Amino acid sequence: MSTPEPTRFARLQQRYRDHDMPWDQALPPPEVIAIAERLPPGRLLDLGCGTGRASLFLAAHGWQSDAVDFVPEAITLAALRVRTAGVTAQVRLHLASVTDLGFLGGPYDLAIDVGCMHGLAGAELHAYTAEVARLVRPAGCYLLFAHLREPDQAGRSGILATTVADHFGATFEFESVEPGVTVVGERRTASVWYTLRRRG
Ligand SMILES: C[S@@+](CC[C@H](N)C(=O)[O-])C[C@H]1O[C@@H](n2cnc3c(N)ncnc32)[C@H](O)[C@@H]1O
Numbered sequence: 001m002s003t004p005e006p007t008r009f010a011r012l013q014q015r016y017r018d019h020d021m022p023w024d025q026a027l028p029p030p031e032v033i034a035i036a037e038r039l040p041p042g043r044l045l046d047l048g049c050g051t052g053r054a055s056l057f058l059a060a061h062g063w064q065s066d067a068v069d070f071v072p073e074a075i076t077l078a079a080l081r082v083r084t085a086g087v088t089a090q091v092r093l094h095l096a097s098v099t100d101l102g103f104l105g106g107p108y109d110l111a112i113d114v115g116c117m118h119g120l121a122g123a124e125l126h127a128y129t130a131e132v133a134r135l136v137r138p139a140g141c142y143l144l145f146a147h148l149r150e151p152d153q154a155g156r157s158g159i160l161a162t163t164v165a166d167h168f169g170a171t172f173e174f175e176s177v178e179p180g181v182t183v184v185g186e187r188r189t190a191s192v193w194y195t196l197r198r199r200g
Contacts, residue, residue: 016073028054036061042109047098048116052078059087068094099127107137118146133171138200148190172196
């Protein structure tokens with residue numbers, strides 16, 4: 001009998017257990033750091049927050065954050081870092097799926113997703129899309145980093161180049177789309193930074 005494929009959740013949880021998180025640098029990416037210069041502090045929704053590096057950085061610049069991840073090990077590490085940084089009053093951590101955020105009320109001035117949405121598909125992606133549109137205020141910002149895949153690479157993590165327009169075109173305007181290449185070890189993956197603005 002063949003062993004069933006681990007679920008995406010199980011794969012991600014195992015990565016935290018193995019400390020195999022190449023994305024988990026001390027600072028968030030420059031695109032997140034630039035937010036502190038570009039926008040006045042407000043309410044942040046940190047989607048798939050991991051160990052909380054975006055929330056921690058922006059909390060130091062006056063932001064209030066609700067940070068969500070579905071892996072308990074990620075939230076435990078994030079809680080430790082939030083306490084160590086002395087920002088427990090500014091960063092609220094939630095062990096939950098980004099596809100089911102009914103416990104959050106918004107409106108948020110900013111939503112950030114670095115590397116979470118690109119693993120979602122089908123009903124989960126639709127649920128996520130509806131939550132982001134519900135929670136970001138009119139004229140609020142949504143900063144998204146996603147890996148891309150080609151249409152013939154079904155089953156591989158990453159979204160199609162058309163996915164963001166298909167899912168968010170009705171509710172958000174595109175402010176910028178910056179394609180690039182993400183290098184992790186030997187692996188090179190096409191990726192994009194999207195900055196979207198919630199329609200009024
Ligand atoms: C590549 S990591 C990036 C973490 C963080 N955004 C950062 O930049 O350090 C993606 C994160 O998304 C989380 N994630 C994936 N799917 C999720 C879901 N459905 N709900 C909540 N978190 C999810 C994973 O557990 C993981 O921590």
